[in-house]
Amino acid sequence: MNDIPEGDLLVILRHGPHGNSWLREGLDAALVAAAFGQRVSLLFLGEGVMALLKDQQEGPLGQKGTQPMLEMLGMYDIETLLVDRRALSERGIEVDDLCVSVSLVEGEAIAGALAHHRQILNF
Amino acid sequence: MILHILNRSPSASRVFQQTLDAMGPEDRLLLIEDAVQGALPQLVRYFEPVIGRLFALREDLASRGLDGRCDSRVMVVDVDGFVTLTEEADKTVSWF
Amino acid sequence: MRYALLVQGGPYSHQASHSALRFAEAVLARGHHLATVFFYHDGVYNAARLSAPPQDEPHLLDAWRRLHEDHGTELLVCIAAGLRRGLLDEREAARHGKQGHSLEAPFELTGLGQLIEVGRSHDRLVTFSP
Numbered sequence: 001m002n003d004i005p006e007g008d009l010l011v012i013l014r015h016g017p018h019g020n021s022w023l024r025e026g027l028d029a030a031l032v033a034a035a036f037g038q039r040v041s042l043l044f045l046g047e048g049v050m051a052l053l054k055d056q057q058e059g060p061l062g063q064k065g066t067q068p069m070l071e072m073l074g075m076y077d078i079e080t081l082l083v084d085r086r087a088l089s090e091r092g093i094e095v096d097d098l099c100v101s102v103s104l105v106e107g108e109a110i111a112g113a114l115a116h117h118r119q120i121l122n123f
Numbered sequence: 124m125i126l127h128i129l130n131r132s133p134s135a136s137r138v139f140q141q142t143l144d145a146m147g148p149e150d151r152l153l154l155i156e157d158a159v160q161g162a163l164p165q166l167v168r169y170f171e172p173v174i175g176r177l178f179a180l181r182e183d184l185a186s187r188g189l190d191g192r193c194d195s196r197v198m199v200v201d202v203d204g205f206v207t208l209t210e211e212a213d214k215t216v217s218w219f
Numbered sequence: 220m221r222y223a224l225l226v227q228g229g230p231y232s233h234q235a236s237h238s239a240l241r242f243a244e245a246v247l248a249r250g251h252h253l254a255t256v257f258f259y260h261d262g263v264y265n266a267a268r269l270s271a272p273p274q275d276e277p278h279l280l281d282a283w284r285r286l287h288e289d290h291g292t293e294l295l296v297c298i299a300a301g302l303r304r305g306l307l308d309e310r311e312a313a314r315h316g317k318q319g320h321s322l323e324a325p326f327e328l329t330g331l332g333q334l335i336e337v338g339r340s341h342d343r344l345v346t347f348s349p
Contacts, residue, residue, distance in 0.1 A: 045145070046137075
């Protein structure tokens, strides 16, 4: 896949919502970087794809989900959302089940995404 | 060239697979903390695709009683060597 | 080279802080400049000023302070991650109506934007996570 854009920062998200704060804090970092004018891409690997599933809700005590943050990505010009195709298929999730539009990646394209960005933060 | 740093044992966590998937053909992998178990001859098979580019941190091996038990194909470096690996790489990515 | 570290593991819960400090010493010994350590996620607990480990264990808080005193390394704590976890300097404590504070100089509460700036302006950023 050669249409992965060059970027300043690649944020890798490998955890789902609610169970821990990696996803929230990773998305925070992405949004702040974009607000600072960096060209930011997101790469969802493994359990990270759970972040993108439709119909998520609040957790206990009104614990915030991450869907509102995902909806803000467009406003921050974060448009490159790369998703590990195998992680979706392992979980029986189709692209239509996702709440945002994404580009599927697999194989060498994943390493390519890392190589194409100057800086990487892995959450 | 990217230096990937992994701190989870391949017998306890599947994050090693994500790490390998994300590695380019020239990238290197350094095992630290609990990941140094992956340098044992019995577990090194998980890292077969990156043999020759696979390093393990001596101090973390020694503190776990594993120094001298490594597979000979794993390059053992001390923390000084860890710094050298970061100097030689364009950037680093930590997997946990 | 200008180095920065990102520490995301809580002290005494994970090896991340110990690994980061050991790496920091080696970076300095090789003649590099360790300009910044940024604390995020549970790493912010490294800044807890009342940390009182047993005498026969490494004193991580003091080790971070020494990095600042001896090498001028700035110790930056993400304010959003810190406040949620009870890490407040005097100013934030007053602002939130809290008695006492839990973080003090040389640690500094700072925005997450500083991490992005650090990544941009340093030659190497190495992360230590739990």
